[in-house]
Amino acid sequence: MTGPKPLSNLMEQFQKLPGIGRKTAERxxxxxxxxxxxDVARFAESLRDVKEKVSLCSVCGSLTELDPCAxxxxxxxxxxxxCVVEEPHDVFAVERIGEFTGVYHVLMGVxxxxxxxxxxxxxxxxxxARVEKGGVDEVxxxxxxxxxxxxxxxYIAKILGGKNTLVTRIARGLPMGGDLEYADEVTLSKAIIGRLKM
Amino acid sequence: MPLYESPAVVLRSMKLGDTDKIITFFTLYYGKLKAVAKGTTKPKSRFAGRVEPFVYCNMIAFGKEKADLLRLNSCDIIEPFGLVRGDFEKLKHAFVSAELVDICQKERDTNMEGFELLLAMWRRLSVEGDARKQDLLLRLFELKYMSTIGFHPFLKSCVDCGGDIIGPKAGFNAIKGGVVCHKCITSDPAASRVFVGSVKLMGKSLEMPFEKLDRLKADPGLQGDIDKIVAGFVKYHIRRNMRSERFLAL
Incomplete structure (x- = not known):
């Protein structure tokens, strides 16, 4: 691209971000x-801060500024x-409901x-290791x-099998506001299997 | 724009962006096809459970004639194979079978026999409770599947001299693709020593329909042999290690 070098450098950097193409990078x-x-200085500072100050909690593996996390x-x-989750951002999703009072463990994938x-x-x-340390009633x-x-x-249920800890799985089934008629067979069968007494 | 409609099994799914997935189908009429399923990871997606691996479905996709990636229009489940997905042991075997087909099957190259074989394997896996029997079924599936794509192992007579296979021990040479008799084995360093019983069992399995393979029984010695022979044979022809293979040990 033609034009001032700092501008093309910036576009190049934006283009490295997920979901950003040439046109969006330009905009x-x-x-x-x-x-x-x-505003630009604050933006630059936030970018640096997020790399310098945010790390993974040594206990649960979620994102934190202080170790161990809050x-x-x-x-x-x-x-x-x-509560075992796949990625650090899943911790935010569970925390948003405000009903879970336990702690987390991030696997960093599946x-x-x-x-x-x-x-x-x-x-x-x-x-x-956390379970073997003791005091964990449920995973x-x-x-x-x-x-x-x-x-x-x-696999987790298998390896924690003999450790006197209850291993449970979050319920799977129909989403709120969904329609039974349009549910696929796999989801519907999970919903029936995981039904609860009323 | 052509429409692709076919019974299919889902071999794998891969995330694309935030909510889309690339689904690899093994279809009855078109061979392997890849299609984008939009919005799959959203809770209210119409695709969600329908495009999970090991689902047998009727898929409709569209796209240009020579496009690498089609767009999935609909997917209706025929058999969900829930019992396979709900059991860790079965799941491991299903992953290995799906990976083998994914590696070997060329896109848009029909293999109806291979398709039926994979379905038969997953159906058998659904009901088979014995883990050792599952191991044997998987190896025999691999052998039969390789045969459908042109790699048929030669098990009737010696690949070196053409002589009969007799005696308790023989050899198997993955490079030559067949069994080596007790006389030639000494002059064939690439052949691994195996029981003749293992070779006979494999030979029998190639002539039988998959649905009847559960009649075959292998003691741990033969099972070990068959594991070694098939793994070597597959590895030689696909020229790589299968990633899912190490999960069988978990």
Whole structure:
């Protein structure tokens, strides 16, 4: 592209972001060019901060500024219940409902035989160590309800089998506001299997 | 724009962007096809459970004649294979079978026999409770599937001299694609030593329909042999290690 080098550099950087193509990168770069210098400085500072100050919690693996994270160091949280999730952003999703009072464990992925991701590539060993330390009554497997998520859940249940800890799986079934008529057979069968007494 | 409508099984799915997925189908009429399923990861998606691996469905996709990636229009489940997905042991075997087909099957290259074989394998896996029997079924599936794509192992007589296979021990040479008799094995360093019983069992399985393979029984010695022979044979022809293979040990 022709034009000032700093501008083309900026476009190039934007284009590296997921979902951003040449046109969007161009629009964003021109927006930055027109923006107030203070806003741009704050934007640059936030970018640097997020890389410098945010790290993974040594206990649960979620994103944090302090180690251990606010959830792991909160005395009010129930350390006897661990919710196992795939990625750090899943912690935010569960926290948003505001009903879970236990702690988390982030696996950093799921077992994926076709992609060659095995237990060694995930934080499953750390989960076993947390359970073996004692005081864990329940492990809730909250991986995504797809084949890889299910396989990971079943593997966790298998290796925690003899450790006197209850391993549960989040319920799977119909979404709120969904229509039974349009539900697929796999989802509907999970909903029937996971039905609850009223 | 051509429409592709066919019974199909889902071999794998891969995330594309935030909510879309690329689904690899093995179809009855078109061979392997890849299609984008839009919005699949959203909770209210009409595709969600329909495009999960190991689902047997009727798919409709559209796209240009030579397009690598089609667009999925609809997918109706014929058999969900829930029992396979709900059991870790069965799931491991299903993953290996799906990976083998995904690696070997060329896109838009029909293989009706291979398709029926994969379906038969997953149906058998659904009801087979014995893990050792599942291992044997998987190896025999691999052998039969390789045969459907042109790699038929030669098990009737020696690949070196053409002589009969007798005696308790023989050899198997993956490069030559067949069995080596007790006389030639000494001059064939690439052949691995195996029981003649294993060779006979494999030979029998190639002539039988998959649905009847559960009649065949292998003791741990023969099972070990068959594991070794088939793994070597498959690896030689696909020229790589299968990623899902190591999961069988979990």
């Amino acid at each position: 964003l770069a021109f927006h930055i060019l027109k923006a107030d210098i203070k 959830i792991c160091s909160d005395p009010e949280r129930n350390k006897g219940v661990i 077992l994926s035989p076709l992609d060659g991701v095995g237990p060694e590539e995930l934080r499953i060993g750390e989960l076993v 809730i497997v909250a991986t995504n309800p797809n084949v890889e998520g299910e396989a990971t859940g079943m």
